[in-house]
Amino acid sequence: MRTHHTITALAAAGLLALTGCSSSDPKPAPVDAPAPTSSPSPKVDPARVDLEKAVRAYSAAYFKPDGAAAYAALSKRCQDKAGDADVFTIIVDTAAKAYGKQEIQTLTIDQLAGDLARVSYTYSVPKLNQTSQPWAREAGTWKYDGC
Numbered sequence: 026m027r028t029h030h031t032i033t034a035l036a037a038a039g040l041l042a043l044t045g046c047s048s049s050d051p052k053p054a055p056v057d058a059p060a061p062t063s064s065p066s067p068k069v070d071p072a073r074v075d076l077e078k079a080v081r082a083y084s085a086a087y088f089k090p091d092g093a094a095a096y097a098a099l100s101k102r103c104q105d106k107a108g109d110a111d112v113f114t115i116i117v118d119t120a121a122k123a124y125g126k127q128e129i130q131t132l133t134i135d136q137l138a139g140d141l142a143r144v145s146y147t148y149s150v151p152k153l154n155q156t157s158q159p160w161a162r163e164a165g166t167w168k169y170d171g172c
Contacts, residue, residue: 076160079167080144084129086157090114090121100161103172128131142167 079098086094091112099107107113132146140162147154161170 050129070137076134076137076142076144076167077132077161080132080146080158080160080169081129083169084127084146087117087121088121088124088127090117092117098169099172100163100168102161103168103170106172110124124153127153 040144080162083095083098085094086098087097093110095117096104096110096113104110127148127150130147130149132144134144135140136143142160142162144160144169145154145156145158159170160167162168
């Protein structure tokens, strides 16, 4: 069984600050000025959103520790390799004791093609960082597949 020491690292969400300007010089817009148009919203890819949620949930379970939830986030192939869920829970407990609660600092979806993806993410503890970690979508749900 291969331990899952390569899974741990959490990514942080970025904040977007919007600023507004106002002027005390009230100049009316010309009458023939075209009305402002709004730009179309960027399309959100549901597969990417679901993948990011799955990665973050797996990482959170791994460092909580919640061995049952972390085991459930493994692909069928990885569950078969990991063996018993209770054994995997011991691995998760050990990692959580060694590193404490960890949160993903950055997360990048490196590749996404159909039901396969590779994701890189970082933690505050650099040795936990993940690079091009494999994920597979099984029955519509993203699962960790790096076993």
